[in-house]
Amino acid sequence: GQQLNQSPQSMFIQEGEDVSMNCTSSSIFNTWLWYKQDPGEGPVLLIALYKAGELTSNGRLTAQFGITRKDSFLNISASIPSDVGIYFCAGQLGYGGATNKLIFGTGTLLAVQP
Amino acid sequence: SAVISQKPSRDICQRGTSLTIQCQVDSQVTMMFWYRQQPGQSLTLIATANQGSEATYESGFVIDKFPISRPNLTFSTLTVSNMSPEDSSIYLCSVWSFNTQYFGPGTRLTVL
Numbered sequence: 001g002q003q004l005n006q007s008p009q010s011m012f013i014q015e016g017e018d019v020s021m022n023c024t025s026s027s028i029f030n031t032w033l034w035y036k037q038d039p040g041e042g043p044v045l046l047i048a049l050y051k052a053g054e055l056t057s058n059g060r061l062t063a064q065f066g067i068t069r070k071d072s073f074l075n076i077s078a079s080i081p082s083d084v085g086i087y088f089c090a091g092q093l094g095y096g097g098a099t100n101k102l103i104f105g106t107g108t109l110l111a112v113q114p
Numbered sequence: 115s116a117v118i119s120q121k122p123s124r125d126i127c128q129r130g131t132s133l134t135i136q137c138q139v140d141s142q143v144t145m146m147f148w149y150r151q152q153p154g155q156s157l158t159l160i161a162t163a164n165q166g167s168e169a170t171y172e173s174g175f176v177i178d179k180f181p182i183s184r185p186n187l188t189f190s191t192l193t194v195s196n197m198s199p200e201d202s203s204i205y206l207c208s209v210w211s212f213n214t215q216y217f218g219p220g221t222r223l224t225v226l
Binding site for chain 1 (some may be wrong): 217
């Protein structure tokens, strides 16, 4: 099925460093969601974005909805060991609601060295 | 938000057998979704389950292989039929609530 291009594929960083990852698409999306998945668990929602240009924070996490509607990025500041996991972006073609499918990114594996 | 539980959390099955996965949500929802996540991969939508009607399957997934039930607004089951090792994956239930999509903890299936 269709997937979004997410980069980088993996990151290995030192504790305390900042992290940046992004997601791009050839299609316009009207909703962007960022999830984190721990090993053996389901994805947990981190941040939801509903408006082009929107910049939203959740603690040390900040995400932005690109102006072109074709991209989004997620930043993590001052990383800690529990940030380890796989981060997925997901875009929705429609204007929210269950009738419009989510398209998922390929994922970014984050490893944090204490 | 929505709280989603799944049973079983994991299972190891023999090829040729079938496994039914249960999904329970703490609120009534119109649509429930079933996803598959193969090892090291992203999430792929299998089907959308509506209460009172047949499930809608995505390209590459068929009802005979993945029959779905949706008896009420808080519950659904997904059966993985006639399993082969290629069916080894995490199967995830998901719902929309307040304009956001939430996921269950997943069922990790290993087929020998």
